[in-house]
Amino acid sequence: SSLDNHYERLKRSTPSHNSNPDSGSGEEDTRSLPGFVNLTMGYNKYLRPYFGGMSFDCVLCPNPMNMYRHSFLPSQDYTATIYLLQRWIDPRLVFQGNKSFTLDARLVELLWIPDTYIVESKRSFLHDVTVGNRLIRLFSNGTVLYALRITTTVACNMDLSKYPMDTQMCKLQLESWGYDEDDVGFRWLRGNDSVRGLEKLRLSQYTVERYYTLSKTTQQETGKYPRLILKFELKRNVLYFILETYIPSTLLVVLSWISFWITLDSVPARTCIGVTTVLSMTTLMMGSRTSVTKTNCFIKAIDVYLGICFSFVFGALVEYAIAHYSSSQKFSKEIEEVNITNILNSSLTRYQRKISFASIELSSENVSFDDLTMNTPDKICFVLRNKMHRIFGYFTIQNPCNVDHYSKLLFPFLFMIVNVFYWSYYLYF
Known part of the structure; x- marks a missing residue:
């Protein structure tokens, strides 16, 4: 195939071990590392381990080192800085010995790495001061440890009906972007113990009450993809x-x-x-x-x-x-x-002086009450x-x-x- 011909040309153009060490190139030193010959002599970073055969597991272990409430927007979110550790076995990187080697982070570009992404992430960036905050470590049995430090803003829809006495449940979800469950499997390294740092986390408004991990498979239009979920419960400090x-x-x-x-x-x-x-x-x-x-x-x-x-x-x-x-x-x-x-007293006194009742005699026998009846x-x-x-x-x-x-x-x-x-x-x- 054209891909094989391309790697054949790469092997022919690769300098031999007997090249002049004073040539100013550091390639002789890097090629002398155990296992690095595989990277230059036919290792294909575009193909996953066990390509064409069975799927393999990728173990993840995120450590939320820092987490804080970013903002209260109509769709609430939180911002977290995490150390994401991923581990998998690549049989193409097996070498003799019982040691492990930490390589320069820039060599990640020469390796196959999982296409893990953060679900419902709004903004994310990889820290790069003073260099890219990534770590790559190879073990003699082909195990690859890949760690990186990420700051991400993730959506967390909250029910604020009991604010400020509310308790919110937020999630951090990691999923494979392109490889479905037939190609790669995701699992936590040690279950709930895979997540470290949350129990010591101190937030301005919240206290982490509890957290737990889940594993599930999500159905998308292009297939079923493995997903790892970290759920944590935040209780607001009402004081x-x-x-x-x-x-x-x-x-x-x-x-x-x-x-x-x-x-x-x-x-x-x-x-x-x-x-x-x-x-x-x-x-x-x-x-x-x-x-x-x-x-x-x-x-x-x-x-x-x-x-x-x-x-x-x-x-x-x-x-x-x-x-x-x-x-x-x-x-x-x-x-x-x-x-x-x-007014009434004065008026009565005045009229009493003018009117004389001496000539008027009232007899009860002559009085008739027939006309005094009241209508219904x-x-x-x-x-x-x-x-x-x-x-x-x-x-x-x-x-x-x-x-x-x-x-x-x-x-x-x-x-x-x-x-x-x-x-x-x-x-x-």
């Missing part, structure tokens, strides 16, 4: 959010209750407390939403709590408005009743009017000072009950 959001919002609610101890006549003081707490609560809600990306499809737990706190703060302001309005209405009604009473529609209207006045009387605040008295007990009690239900639901359900 930061308690100090930053929950405690300030709770203190604003408590601050709004101070107005209940201020008299109704102190309009500027009570209005200032109510408006200030409402504006502060609004600012806190806006700051909480800007600290997280625009996940409008989620109603988060922190949004629910801030909404509860805003309702109580706003309710305290409305309570003063109701109490002050009732107080002013009662005062005006008392003035109106006093004025009407004075009038009776119905009279009864309904009395019922409506009685109903309105139930909702009429007789003493506006009692509004503050009841609010001192009702607002804290309701706030405690709501907090019990809130924390019980989001922590245990």
Whole structure:
């Protein structure tokens, strides 16, 4: 074939072992390494081991040395720096002896390596300071150890409905790109022990609760491909959010209750407390939403709590408005009743002076009550009017000072009950 003819020409053009060592070329030194003759004398890096025969296993062992939350985008993701170790056996690289040799990383270009890729990766790069961070090591039985350091950003779709008391399950998936399961097989070296570094990982917002490995085969249009999966559970550290959001919002609610101890006549003081707490609560809600990306499809737990706190703060302001309005209405009604009473008394006194009842004698026998009967529609209207006045009387605040008295007990009690239900639901359900 043309490929065989190409390698025959390469063998003819390869300098012999007796070439001049002072020629300035380092090829004599590299050719003297055991096993390196196979690379130059017919080794085909374009063909996998056992080509044309059985498939072989490629063992993977990723070590997440560093992992951090990259950003909160509409489709959330994380960025991890990992050491990816791959091991396979290539019988074409068997040499005599019981030693292993670490080769220059640039010799990777002369070897066949698995076409492993990271599933759902958005951005990835191989570190190259000061040289490419890759390692290649050959063993006498043909085992090849290939290690490299990669930083990758992988998608991790999260459910933020319980944010910031949420627990997320993210995955790191490795799969063969071109070789299906008939050509190559992927497996973990030591199961869950193949992954190292996660138990010592320290993240700013998360704690790694647990992790485990899986192996599966995925069906694609071009065939079935081996895939290795690392699943890790991240639990968010809620203490930061308690100090930053929950405690300030709770203190604003408590601050709004101070107005209940201020008299109704102190309009500027009570209005200032109510408006200030409402504006502060609004600012806190806006700051909480800007600290997280625009996940409008989620109603988060922190949004629910801030909404509860805003309702109580706003309710305290409305309570003063109701109490002050009732107080002013009662005062005006008392003035109106006093004025009407004075007018009636003066009018009655004036008319009593002008009218003399001495010539008028009323006899009960001459009085007829037949014309004083009430029609049925009038009776119905009279009864309904009395019922409506009685109903309105139930909702009429007789003493506006009692509004503050009841609010001192009702607002804290309701706030405690709501907090019990809130924390019980989001922590245990």
